[in-house]
Amino acid sequence: MTDYVAAIDQGTTSTRCMIFDHLGRVVSSHQVEHKQIFPRAGWVEHDPEEIWTNTREVAAGALAKAGLNASSIAAIGITNQRETALVWERSTGKPVYNAIVWQDTRTAEICERLGALGGGADRYRDRVGLPLATYFSGPKVMWILENVEGAREKAERGELLFGTIDTWLLWNLTGGPDGGLHITDVTNASRTMLMDLETLQWDADIAAEMGIPLSMLPEIRSSSEVYAPGRAGGWMSSGVPIASALGDQQAATFGQVCFDVGTAKNTYGTGNFLLLNTGTERVRSENGLITTACYKIGDGPCVYALEGSIAVTGSLVQWLRDNLGLIKSAPEVEDLARTVEDNGGAYFVPAFSGLFAPYWRSDARGVLVGLTRYVNKGHIARAVLEATAFQTREVVDAMNADSGVALSELKVDGGMVANELLMQFQSDILDVPVIRPQVAETTALGAAYAAGLAVGYWSNQDDLRRNWQEDKRWLPNMDAEVREREYARWKKAVTRTFDWVD
Numbered sequence: 001m002t003d004y005v006a007a008i009d010q011g012t013t014s015t016r017c018m019i020f021d022h023l024g025r026v027v028s029s030h031q032v033e034h035k036q037i038f039p040r041a042g043w044v045e046h047d048p049e050e051i052w053t054n055t056r057e058v059a060a061g062a063l064a065k066a067g068l069n070a071s072s073i074a075a076i077g078i079t080n081q082r083e084t085a086l087v088w089e090r091s092t093g094k095p096v097y098n099a100i101v102w103q104d105t106r107t108a109e110i111c112e113r114l115g116a117l118g119g120g121a122d123r124y125r126d127r128v129g130l131p132l133a134t135y136f137s138g139p140k141v142m143w144i145l146e147n148v149e150g151a152r153e154k155a156e157r158g159e160l161l162f163g164t165i166d167t168w169l170l171w172n173l174t175g176g177p178d179g180g181l182h183i184t185d186v187t188n189a190s191r192t193m194l195m196d197l198e199t200l201q202w203d204a205d206i207a208a209e210m211g212i213p214l215s216m217l218p219e220i221r222s223s224s225e226v227y228a229p230g231r232a233g234g235w236m237s238s239g240v241p242i243a244s245a246l247g248d249q250q251a252a253t254f255g256q257v258c259f260d261v262g263t264a265k266n267t268y269g270t271g272n273f274l275l276l277n278t279g280t281e282r283v284r285s286e287n288g289l290i291t292t293a294c295y296k297i298g299d300g301p302c303v304y305a306l307e308g309s310i311a312v313t314g315s316l317v318q319w320l321r322d323n324l325g326l327i328k329s330a331p332e333v334e335d336l337a338r339t340v341e342d343n344g345g346a347y348f349v350p351a352f353s354g355l356f357a358p359y360w361r362s363d364a365r366g367v368l369v370g371l372t373r374y375v376n377k378g379h380i381a382r383a384v385l386e387a388t389a390f391q392t393r394e395v396v397d398a399m400n401a402d403s404g405v406a407l408s409e410l411k412v413d414g415g416m417v418a419n420e421l422l423m424q425f426q427s428d429i430l431d432v433p434v435i436r437p438q439v440a441e442t443t444a445l446g447a448a449y450a451a452g453l454a455v456g457y458w459s460n461q462d463d464l465r466r467n468w469q470e471d472k473r474w475l476p477n478m479d480a481e482v483r484e485r486e487y488a489r490w491k492k493a494v495t496r497t498f499d500w501v502d
């Protein structure tokens with residue numbers, strides 16, 4: 001009896017496997033963190049072999065915790081940190097270099113070089129929906145081909161494969177060097193800077209300009225279809241259908257059942273990512289957002305989204321814990337922040353990877369401003385939490401300007417939404433209700449939904465809508481004058497990060 005659907009959520013800091021029932025409830029979960037490798041300031045890498053090992057470990061753990069066996073699982077979905085790029089040998093499956101993570105800024109010079117060919121940062125925006133920025137995969141692949149000895153020659157001989165993390169996992173799960181499928185889905189492909197958003201195919205001109213041979217690129221498929229039966233990875237090799245792949249933020253949008261045009265969600269994890277469903281229309285942002293594929297179900301049309309991507313939110317809380325030792329665990333930041341009434345005049349702009357939306361400034365670096373002898377660690381904890389809410393306000397303002405429609409409420413999810421102080425401040429600074437669903441693990445849920453749809457475990461998207469349940473809502477409760485004064489100070493603090501990196 002196939003009673004459940006499993007999802008692998010391969011995130012920036014950890015990999016987890018979650019098993020869901022027909023009502024979208026979590027039946028079991030197992031999670032393992034992986035190493036963050038920082039070889040130099042601004043560089044961030046992951047070991048792809050460690051990620052594949054952890055994937056097998058969490059899948060085994062989740063099944064064992066639930067006391068199930070593979071025959072109970074109707075399908076497996078994959079969701080993943082996006083943009084993170086790796087290149088491996090077709091014949092051995094050996095990566096030629098670590099995966100270069102989305103937060104890594106080493107490609108700033110490559111991006112400038114491409115922009116100088118004409119059009120600046122918007123050189124490819126009309127075709128791919130993205131500005132030239134260190135965030136996206138294409139320039140990361142260029143870096144590998146230009147800097148890893150022998151890589152270019154091997155790539156030109158057709159011996160190397162490129163993939164985002166979904167592709168790496170799908171290839172390994174379906175056999176690796178022994179006939180593994182080299183595929184990706186539209187949502188992940190739309191983060192590479194190499195996919196034409198209209199045709200949903202690789203743009204050969206951009207690939208040529210970046211010096212990336214087309215033979216390295218995976219085939220682009222829908223986000224929800226049976227790609228193949230599993231052939232590797234412990235119980236996953238028992239032929240269970242591998243039936244979805246979506247970038248994690250698109251998966252969360254799907255898990256929050258944002259199926260209607262104009263619906264949006266904001267995920268609070270390592271970074272924050274706000275996606276607004278724009279239907280089959282591709283909206284070109286004039287206000288610093290990006291245009292991205294949101295999902296494609298089988299032969300159905302591609303649904304697009306406008307996205308506001310913020311690089312550093314939850315990872316600033318981790319930084320407070322790991323680099324400053326001010327707290328022992330992430331949830332403690334709330335207790336520390338509650339020791340004071342307000343931020344004491346301090347503002348923390350965490351431009352650790354430059355600034356993403358809506359600024360796209362790779363020359364920016366983090367600042368803590370407004371310091372006086374009065375400021376203590378409680379104020380700093382508050383400034384850390386408020387930074388997430390202020391950055392979200394900036395992308396909501398941009399979203400309202402781009403879509404012409406003011407967001408009337410915000411659905412939220414991700415690890416940071418456990419923080420009540422942050423959620424109340426978020427509602428105050430946006431002046432709209434903030435709503436948390438009962439299942440806050442919407443990323444894995446979205447991948448499970450897409451996989452379950454592909455095998456008929458759920459009949460249609462209305463089935464999924466019925467599963468969504470509200471857990472809690474925060475209502476705005478801040479004087480308009482205070483709100484706008486605080487926001488204006490934040491904006492001023494942001495200007496202090498600019499022009500730092502030469």
Ligand SMILES: Nc1ncnc2c1ncn2[C@@H]1O[C@H](COP(=O)(O)OP(=O)(O)O)[C@@H](O)[C@H]1O
Pocket residue numbers: 011012013014268269270271313314315316317318330331332333334414415416418419
């Ligand atoms: N109670 C909390 N308050 C503030 N931040 C938190 C809290 N709990 C977790 N976080 C932050 O949330 C992030 C983890 O969220 P998660 O959704 O698991 O992230 P990801 O999927 O990006 O790895 C971490 O960066 C952590 O610092």
Ligand SMILES: O=P(O)(O)OC[C@H](O)CO
Pocket residue numbers: 010011012013080081082083102247248249269270271
């Ligand atoms: O792994 P997460 O949840 O930090 O998400 C990372 C995003 O996909 C980056 O675009």
